[in-house]
Amino acid sequence: MGMESWWSKFISVRSFILLLLNATHCFSPVQSQALGQVDECSALLQFKESFAINKSVSADPLAYPKVSFWKREGDGNRSNCCSWDGVECDEDSGHVVGLNLSSSCLYGSIYSSNTLFRLVHLQRLDLSDNHFNFSQIPSRFGHDLSSLTYLNLSNSLFSGQIPSEISKLSKLSTLDLSFNYQKADDGIPLKLTKANMRSLVQNLTTIKQLHLNWVEMYFTVPDILVNASSLTSLQLGDCELNGEFPVGIFHLPNLEVLDVNGNSNLTGYFPNFNKSNVFKKLNVGATNFSGMLPASMGNLHSLNFLDISWCHFYPLIPSSLGNLTQLNYLVMNSFNDVSKGKIGEFPSFVSNLTQLEFLDLSDNEISGQIPSWLMKLTQLTSLSLDDNNLQGPIPRSLFQLKNLEYLSLSGNNLSGLVEFDQFSKLKKLKGLDLSNNMLSVGITNDLSATLPKLQTLALGFCKLQGPLPIPPQSIRFYDVENNEYTGEISPLFCNFNYLQVLELSNNHLSGMIPKCLGNSSVLKILGLHNNFFNGYIPPICPSKTSLRIVDFSYNQLQGKLPRGVMNCTQLKVLNFANNQMSDIFPSWLGALPELRILILRSNGFHGVIGKPATKHEFPKLHIIDLSNNGFSGMLPSNYLEIWNSMKYVDENRATYYEVDTDVLGGHYYRSDYAMTIRGKGVELKYERIPYHLTLIDLSSNRFEGEIPEGPIGNLRGLVLLNLSNNYLTGHIPSSLGDLAALESLDLSQNQLSGRIPSNLAQLTFLEYFNVSHNHLSGPIPLGEQFDTFQEDSYEGNSGLCGKYLPKKCEDSGSSTRPPPSIVEEDEDSVFQTALGCARSC
CATH class of the missing domain: 3.80.10.10 (Ribonuclease Inhibitor)
Incomplete structure (x- = not known):
């Protein structure tokens, strides 16, 4: 599993909570003792009844359901709602002028019929940090709540277009619609058109805080923002903005905060x-x-x-x-x-x-040694110097930074002996990453006494030996991959209630995997790849858990795939390659709604792959590798027909497949997933998996019959297809020529006959093609990529002839050029780069 800087490359929920706290200061309603208007109090009660209470939907650890304490009292004309939690009333009129329900655990949709819009005297409204079920922001916000000066709908999972009517709230000084998008869960973002953005800026003439982080815009920053002289804070992070940033915005007289981070297509320069x-805050990161x-x-x-x-x-x-x-x-x-x-x-x-x-x-x-003068920075709580060319020892002065909580020195050339006891001087240390250096680390078996507050420990590639060290109970992230640890996993690892990532891959660990390890309700990544574990696979997800990645590949595990896996409803990756398992095809995995990668290569799986139970099996599957097993019967055409996620090129803006885990109490660690597959005739090792990678590998089984023409031709997102070393007969389907993204096609070692369809030459991204050892005949295709394939792509087919083969075709005109390409060749296409990051091994 690839390591990155685990606090510099993160999505910071802590930043959001700071915004919440800031908002609370901006919105500090005084609880008036005046009695409220009875119709407005009634509207509030109906508003309360329109939502469910779900304590898991609010990120703030201090969140609580404020509306739970709302109850009607008072006479028929007036009510006591002015004393309710989060409600502020005008002392003279009794009208509700403020409503602060931030972090109130509200779950449900807000529709235009909601009684909220009867509170027409509202001046301040904060609904942040709730879950409004991806409903659209009703246009009635602009029509009925025209007195608003403060509106905060951030981190509440609204979606769709922001209505133009919001720009009618001309009295607004604060508008916050940020973070309405669950990136990790393929959520639906808020969107804003350029015309509506211009209207916002034109009409909100007194706006001071405009926060639209994570709102999709896909346009250039309007020049009109240069005239927004009242702005004190402008936040447009991760908005997909493009073009050149107007330099005049830097000169706005009152601007203290400017944040445009994460807009990778936004150009600009500092004046x-x-x-x-x-300026107090300036953030142009990742632009x-x-x-x-x-x-x-x-x-x-x-x-x-x-x-x-x-x-x-x-x-x-x-x-x-x-x-x-x-x-x-x-x-x-x-x-x-x-x-x-x-x-x-x-x-x-x-x-x-x-x-x-x-x-x-x-x-x-950065080269040279870590300077000793860092000890002067006595306020440091977080220091990241990873992935540089730093050399020499870790200076002793570093251990004088008494406030240090997070230290990452990974990916350098640091050397010398580091006694782990030295870190005991850093009493507040919660996160430590020394991986990928040339250090000799002297580490004790029990880390609780040395670093009792430790939450994150990464010691990959540190040449560590002996038994696995036991971390303290506070541990959330434990990564000691690529070392020489031996022995068994202690059952004590089952007692870590906060552990989200356990990465032990590429060691010499052995014995049976503790039965309790798959029971954790918080564990998200369990990596035991390439060790010597044996015996039966312990129960995994006996009840619903948080597991996203399970990798037990390259061990000596036996038996069947635990049926409890079907309870892992958040599972995205399941890899049991290269073990000694014996089972039939686990069709029941098709019910997992998030499963994206399934690798069961090189085991003893067997039997016929039957029909799926429904038409909605494996809804997000992009990678399936069942190679080198004992599957028989026809190719699973019924599954090929319903693997809808393979029928198109995924336009998700993510570049690589990643899993985010909240391992540092609000700091997300972004974890890449490493994977080895066979493609292009060699073993390909991915340190990071391209998000667009889609592949099917059913090679080295006992499949027979024909390749299904229709189903296979509809999988237009396929990048790799390997059906080699089976007993397939019939013709090569011409529909394979429709797989415009295909880069590798291997049909070798079968009993296919007939001609190679000439339209395969339309596959302009095809880098590897192998039909050797079949019964094919006729001319090989010419043109495009087929002019690059050598004789070994066709050997063992005595009936084939062509320009690059010993046997020339009698009729030279029979080697026809293909029809016009179905795609235009694009050197910058994602299909060309999708496999470019793989390393041939």
Whole structure:
């Protein structure tokens, strides 16, 4: 499983909670003792009844259902609703003017008929951190609540187009529609048209805080924002913005917060800043900003948050950044365009930033040693220097950073002996990553005494030996892959109530897997790949759990696949390749709604793959590898017909398949999944799986009969198809020519006959083609990719002839060119890159 910087590359729920706390300060209703208007109190009660209470839908750990305490009292004309939790009334009129139901565990949809819109005197409304079931924002917000000055609907899972009527709320000073999208669960985002964005800015003339993070926009930032002189905070993170960012926005006189992070197609540059700028937060991370970092950035004396990570700036860092002495948060990982040079040694300006609490300089090719002056940064709670070229020992001065909670030094060339007891000096340490260095780590078997608060431990590639160290009860993430640990997994690992990631792959562990290990209700990733575990597979998911990835491949496990797996309703990856299992095809896995990758290669699975129970089996399956088993009968055409997720190219904007796990109490660790498959005639090892990768491998079984023409031709998202080494007969279906994304096609070692369809030459992304050892005849196709395939692609077919074969066709015109291509060749296509990141082994 690929490791990344586990706190620099994250989605921070903690940031959202800070926003909530900030919103609470902005929205601090005084509980008036005046009696409310009876019709408005009645409307509130009906509003309450329109929702269910679900404590799991609010992210704030202090969330509670405020409406649970609402009860009607009072006489017929007035009521006591002004004293209800979250309700604010005008002291004179008794009208409800404020409603703060943030983090109130509300679940359900808001429709235009909701009684909320009878509260026409509302001035402040906060419904953030609830779950409104992906309902659309009703246009009545703009029609009926025209007195609103504060509207916060963030992190409440609204979806669809933001209605244009929102721009009629001309009195708004704060509008927050951020984070209405569950990225990890394929949620539906909010969307905003460019015309509606312009209307918002034009009509909301007193707007101070405009927060639209994660709202899909897909347009250039409107120039009209340059005139929004009242703005103090503009947040447009992860909005799919493109084009050039209007430089005039940097000069808005009152702008303190600017956040456009995550807009990878947004270009821009920093202007010259003067001393009148009042910026406190500046975040352009993960954009396409470029150019020089101006020396005038040193004029931003109020700046306490700067993120320029994953950009394309020049590597020259002005020393004037050392003037930013108020900085608490500095993120510069991978900020520069490496083609324009390297940073060199550790940037010295950092030594002046003594108020820093969070520092991330990872992935910058910084060379030399870790400077001892880091000890001056006594406020540091988080330090990430991973994926650089740092050398030498870990300086002892680092252990004097008494406030340090997270330390990542992975992916460097650090050396020397590190006694784990040294970390006991860091009493607050919660996260430690020393993986992928040349360190010799002296570690004790019981870590509870050394690091009692430890939540995250990553020690991959540290040459560690002996039994597995036992972490403290607080552990959430435990990764010691690629070491030389031996012995069995202690049953104590079953007692860790917070453990979300257990990654023990590529060690020498043995024995039976503890039966209780698959019972955890919080474990999301269980990686035991490439060890020596034996015996029967323990129960997995005897009841519903949080498991996303289960990888037991390359062990010596026996028996059947545990039927409890069908309870793993959130499971995305199941890999039992290269074991000694014996079972029939687990058709019951088809009921898993999220399963994307199923690998059962090289076991003793056998029998006929029958018909699916319903037409909705395996709804999200993209990768299935059943190769090198004993399956028999016809190819499973009934399944091929219903694997709908393989019938199109997934347009999800994600690049690689990832799983997010909240392993650091609000900091998400983004976990890649590594996988080995056979394709293009070799073994392909993926450190990260392209999100668009779709493959079927049914090779080396005992399938017979014909390749189903219709079902196979409909799987137009396929990138790899391997049906080799079976007993297939009949013709090669011409419908394979419709698989425009196909890069690898292997039909070798069968009993196929007839001609190779000439329209296969339309497959302009086809890199590997093998039909050897069949009974094919006639001319081989010419043109496009077929001009690159060598004789070994066709050997063992005495009836074939053609330009690249020893046997030439008698009629030279019979080797016809294909019809016009079904796709235009595009050098930047995702299909060409989908397998480009795989490494041939």
